[in-house]
Amino acid sequence: MQDLLYFSQQLINGLTIGSAYALIAIGYTMVYGIIGMINFAHGEIYMIGAYTALIAITGLTALGLAWLPLILIVALLCAMIVSSSMGWAVERVAYRPVRGRHRLIPLISAIGMSIFLQNYVHLAQGSRNIGFPALIEGGFNFSADGAFEMSLSYMQITIFVTTLVCMTALSLFISRSRTGRACRAVSQDLGMASLLGIDTNRIISATFIIGASLAAVAGLLLGMYYGSIDPLFGFIAGLKAFTAAVLGGIGSIPGAMLGGLILGVSESMTSGYLSGEYKDVVSFGLLILILLFKPTGLLGKPEVEKI
Amino acid sequence: MTTSLKKIVTAISTSVALLGAGHAAADIQIGIAGPMTGPVAQYGDMQFSGARMAIQQINANGGVMGEKLVAVEYDDVCDPKQAVTVANRLVNDGVQYVIGHLCSSSTQPASDIYEDEGILMITPASTSPEITERGYELVFRTIGLDSMQGPVAGDYIASQNPKRVAVVHDKQQYGEGIATAVRDTLKDKGVEIAMFEGITAGDKDFSSLVTKLKQADVDYVYFGGYHPELGLILRQARQADLDAKFMGPEGVGNKDINTIAGEASEGLLVTLPPSFDQKAENKSLVKAFEDKGEDPSGPFVLTSYAAVQLVAQGIEAADSKDPFDVAAALRSGSFETPIGNVQYDKAGDMKSFEFVVYEWHSDGSKTPVN
Numbered sequence: 001m002q003d004l005l006y007f008s009q010q011l012i013n014g015l016t017i018g019s020a021y022a023l024i025a026i027g028y029t030m031v032y033g034i035i036g037m038i039n040f041a042h043g044e045i046y047m048i049g050a051y052t053a054l055i056a057i058t059g060l061t062a063l064g065l066a067w068l069p070l071i072l073i074v075a076l077l078c079a080m081i082v083s084s085s086m087g088w089a090v091e092r093v094a095y096r097p098v099r100g101r102h103r104l105i106p107l108i109s110a111i112g113m114s115i116f117l118q119n120y121v122h123l124a125q126g127s128r129n130i131g132f133p134a135l136i137e138g139g140f141n142f143s144a145d146g147a148f149e150m151s152l153s154y155m156q157i158t159i160f161v162t163t164l165v166c167m168t169a170l171s172l173f174i175s176r177s178r179t180g181r182a183c184r185a186v187s188q189d190l191g192m193a194s195l196l197g198i199d200t201n202r203i204i205s206a207t208f209i210i211g212a213s214l215a216a217v218a219g220l221l222l223g224m225y226y227g228s229i230d231p232l233f234g235f236i237a238g239l240k241a242f243t244a245a246v247l248g249g250i251g252s253i254p255g256a257m258l259g260g261l262i263l264g265v266s267e268s269m270t271s272g273y274l275s276g277e278y279k280d281v282v283s284f285g286l287l288i289l290i291l292l293f294k295p296t297g298l299l300g301k302p303e304v305e306k307i
Numbered sequence: 308m309t310t311s312l313k314k315i316v317t318a319i320s321t322s323v324a325l326l327g328a329g330h331a332a333a334d335i336q337i338g339i340a341g342p343m344t345g346p347v348a349q350y351g352d353m354q355f356s357g358a359r360m361a362i363q364q365i366n367a368n369g370g371v372m373g374e375k376l377v378a379v380e381y382d383d384v385c386d387p388k389q390a391v392t393v394a395n396r397l398v399n400d401g402v403q404y405v406i407g408h409l410c411s412s413s414t415q416p417a418s419d420i421y422e423d424e425g426i427l428m429i430t431p432a433s434t435s436p437e438i439t440e441r442g443y444e445l446v447f448r449t450i451g452l453d454s455m456q457g458p459v460a461g462d463y464i465a466s467q468n469p470k471r472v473a474v475v476h477d478k479q480q481y482g483e484g485i486a487t488a489v490r491d492t493l494k495d496k497g498v499e500i501a502m503f504e505g506i507t508a509g510d511k512d513f514s515s516l517v518t519k520l521k522q523a524d525v526d527y528v529y530f531g532g533y534h535p536e537l538g539l540i541l542r543q544a545r546q547a548d549l550d551a552k553f554m555g556p557e558g559v560g561n562k563d564i565n566t567i568a569g570e571a572s573e574g575l576l577v578t579l580p581p582s583f584d585q586k587a588e589n590k591s592l593v594k595a596f597e598d599k600g601e602d603p604s605g606p607f608v609l610t611s612y613a614a615v616q617l618v619a620q621g622i623e624a625a626d627s628k629d630p631f632d633v634a635a636a637l638r639s640g641s642f643e644t645p646i647g648n649v650q651y652d653k654a655g656d657m658k659s660f661e662f663v664v665y666e667w668h669s670d671g672s673k674t675p676v677n
Binding site for chain 2: 006009010013014016017122127128129130134137139141148149153155225226228230232233236267268271272275276277279280
């Protein structure tokens with residue numbers, strides 16, 4: 001019983017972090033699916049989302065607002081707006097001018113953008129760790145006769161539920177809406193979609209905006225969950241989310257979700273049963289294995305060379 | 308006749324030497340190298356503010372051998388790679404004395420360059436024993452060693468009769484070194500070590516670690532590392548209702564841990580150098596800091612002040628500006644500084660330096676624990 005509780009606790013920890021990875025991974029996977037490039041500045045968009053949310057929360061609290069749901073919703077909206085305009089601007093400034101060139105050029109442009117945004121926040125907000133207020137506290141505790149107590153915090157539940165809602169909304173949007181259909185068309189064949197009268201530039205911008213808003217959601221959630229943010233924290237999270245996207249099959253939205261969860265759980269199980277020191281060894285080892293044996297990822301479609 | 312001739316010759320050669328060296332030689336450059344930016348910049352603030360104050364006060368009292376000290380500041384972001392770049396820049400700039408670096412992992416590679424290039428280095432903060440273990444002639448410190456701090460922490464934990472203790476570190480030179488010293492002390496005292504494990508510096512999610520600590524049912528957790536990680540561990544441990552006492556080295560003892568951990572930082576135990584700013588003989592110095600609007604209570608403010616003073620006193624004792632002569636003078640002499648009487652052993656460590664256990668409070672204050 002004791003061991004089971006411990007296992008479930010590590011599972012909860014892993015699923016929490018995994019669903020947040022999935023939210024960030026969507027941005028990587030959608031952009032890749034549509035224009036076949038890896039947006040390395042996406043981790044920074046997530047970081048900017050977290051900073052914006054923190055600024056909004058601090059501002060609202062200073063104004064004397066005390067009703068928590070309102071604070072959270074306003075902070076979330078602010079973060080989503082700032083992040084998605086940032087995502088849109090990054091695409092306009094750094095990717096659109098080099099689109100269609102050799103694959104390496106947009107990649108280098110993306111890395112440059114990532115360094116620029118990191119240092120910009122460094123200068124604007126300082127390089128120190130800033131504490132993020134824990135707005136959602138408390139949770140359920142489960143205990144057997146033993147001393148170990150399993151806990152499921154409201155914050156963790158919030159993360160699961162929000163991720164679930166976002167993912168469902170996104171799937172519906174992609175499968176049902178007109179823009180969603182256009183997205184799918186563009187990802188299948190950009191040239192043909194454009195011939196059929198789809199404004200591909202608008203669709204590409206929409207992809208960046210959707211990815212960035214989901215990253216902003218993750219920024220607010222993880223900021224609250226972890227408790228502190230710094231200008232460099234988008235980099236590692238971005239790397240992990242990118243791994244999740246590749247793991248699940250880059251270009252596939254359910255794949256990003258699956259990849260995120262697998263990555264999160266394998267990380268927490270490694271630190272739980274082996275040692276925290278091996279956490280990154282296992283997650284990136286997993287990535288190498290997948291790339292070796294199933295290069296398209298778990299749910300990715302095999303890429304057929306177009307003639 | 309001969310003596311006066313000698314005097315004339317000396318006078319002429321000295322003035323020629325001075326002319327040849329140009330304008331810059333009239334000042335003694337003191338390099339201050341530490342993190343101005345980056346996650347541990349607040350320690351850098353302490354270092355820079357202490358060293359600047361010392362330079363200012365020494366200059367106000369007529370300088371060293373009639374020459375003014377000039378501060379040259381460098382930012383190493385507490386990154387070993389940047390520390391090497393900074394060290395090379397110092398060499399290029401012709402600086403002969405360095406106060407720094409701060410983080411052990413920066414000090415270590417930079418000190419190789421200083422030793423090779425004949426630059427005297429005094430670190431006010433790096434506590435890793437390895438820095439002075441290599442038989443270097445020009446490397447000194449005004450702080451104790453992990454091998455002193457670890458046993459103080461280990462002894463304290465052992466004296467509280469804990470059931471089980473976990474020792475966690477950030478896999479960096481400083482954190483792991485000190486954690487190892489704590490573990491060894493505890494083992495010698497027969498305390499059960501339930502866990503000895505590393506985390507990744509810069510990581511944010513410690514929920515798995517906290518769950519593991521809970522499962523291991525520990526009542527004391529020692530963390531070797533810096534405040535950004537421990538702050539989050541404290542906060543996440545509190546959210547998961549982990550009932551254990553946490554302890555850390557001086558790298559966690561600053562007010563930023565309160566902004567990260569909030570209420571969870573209450574009751575944290577920290578080994579720190581004694582509060583030099585509380586000593587009666589330092590009253591006027593403390594006032595000088597306060598008049599400037601600076602806080603002298605940080606652990607590295609007065610150690611940096613003392614480091615500058617030691618360079619100045621060393622130059623005067625050696626009656627020479629050659630770093631090797633100054634190093635020899637520092638090893639043989641005994642110097643009065645705000646951190647007490649300083650005497651150096653052959654390795655460049657202070658012959659005595661004590662650490663004290665403090666209890667940290669959530670408002671950023673601390674009280675000594677007996």
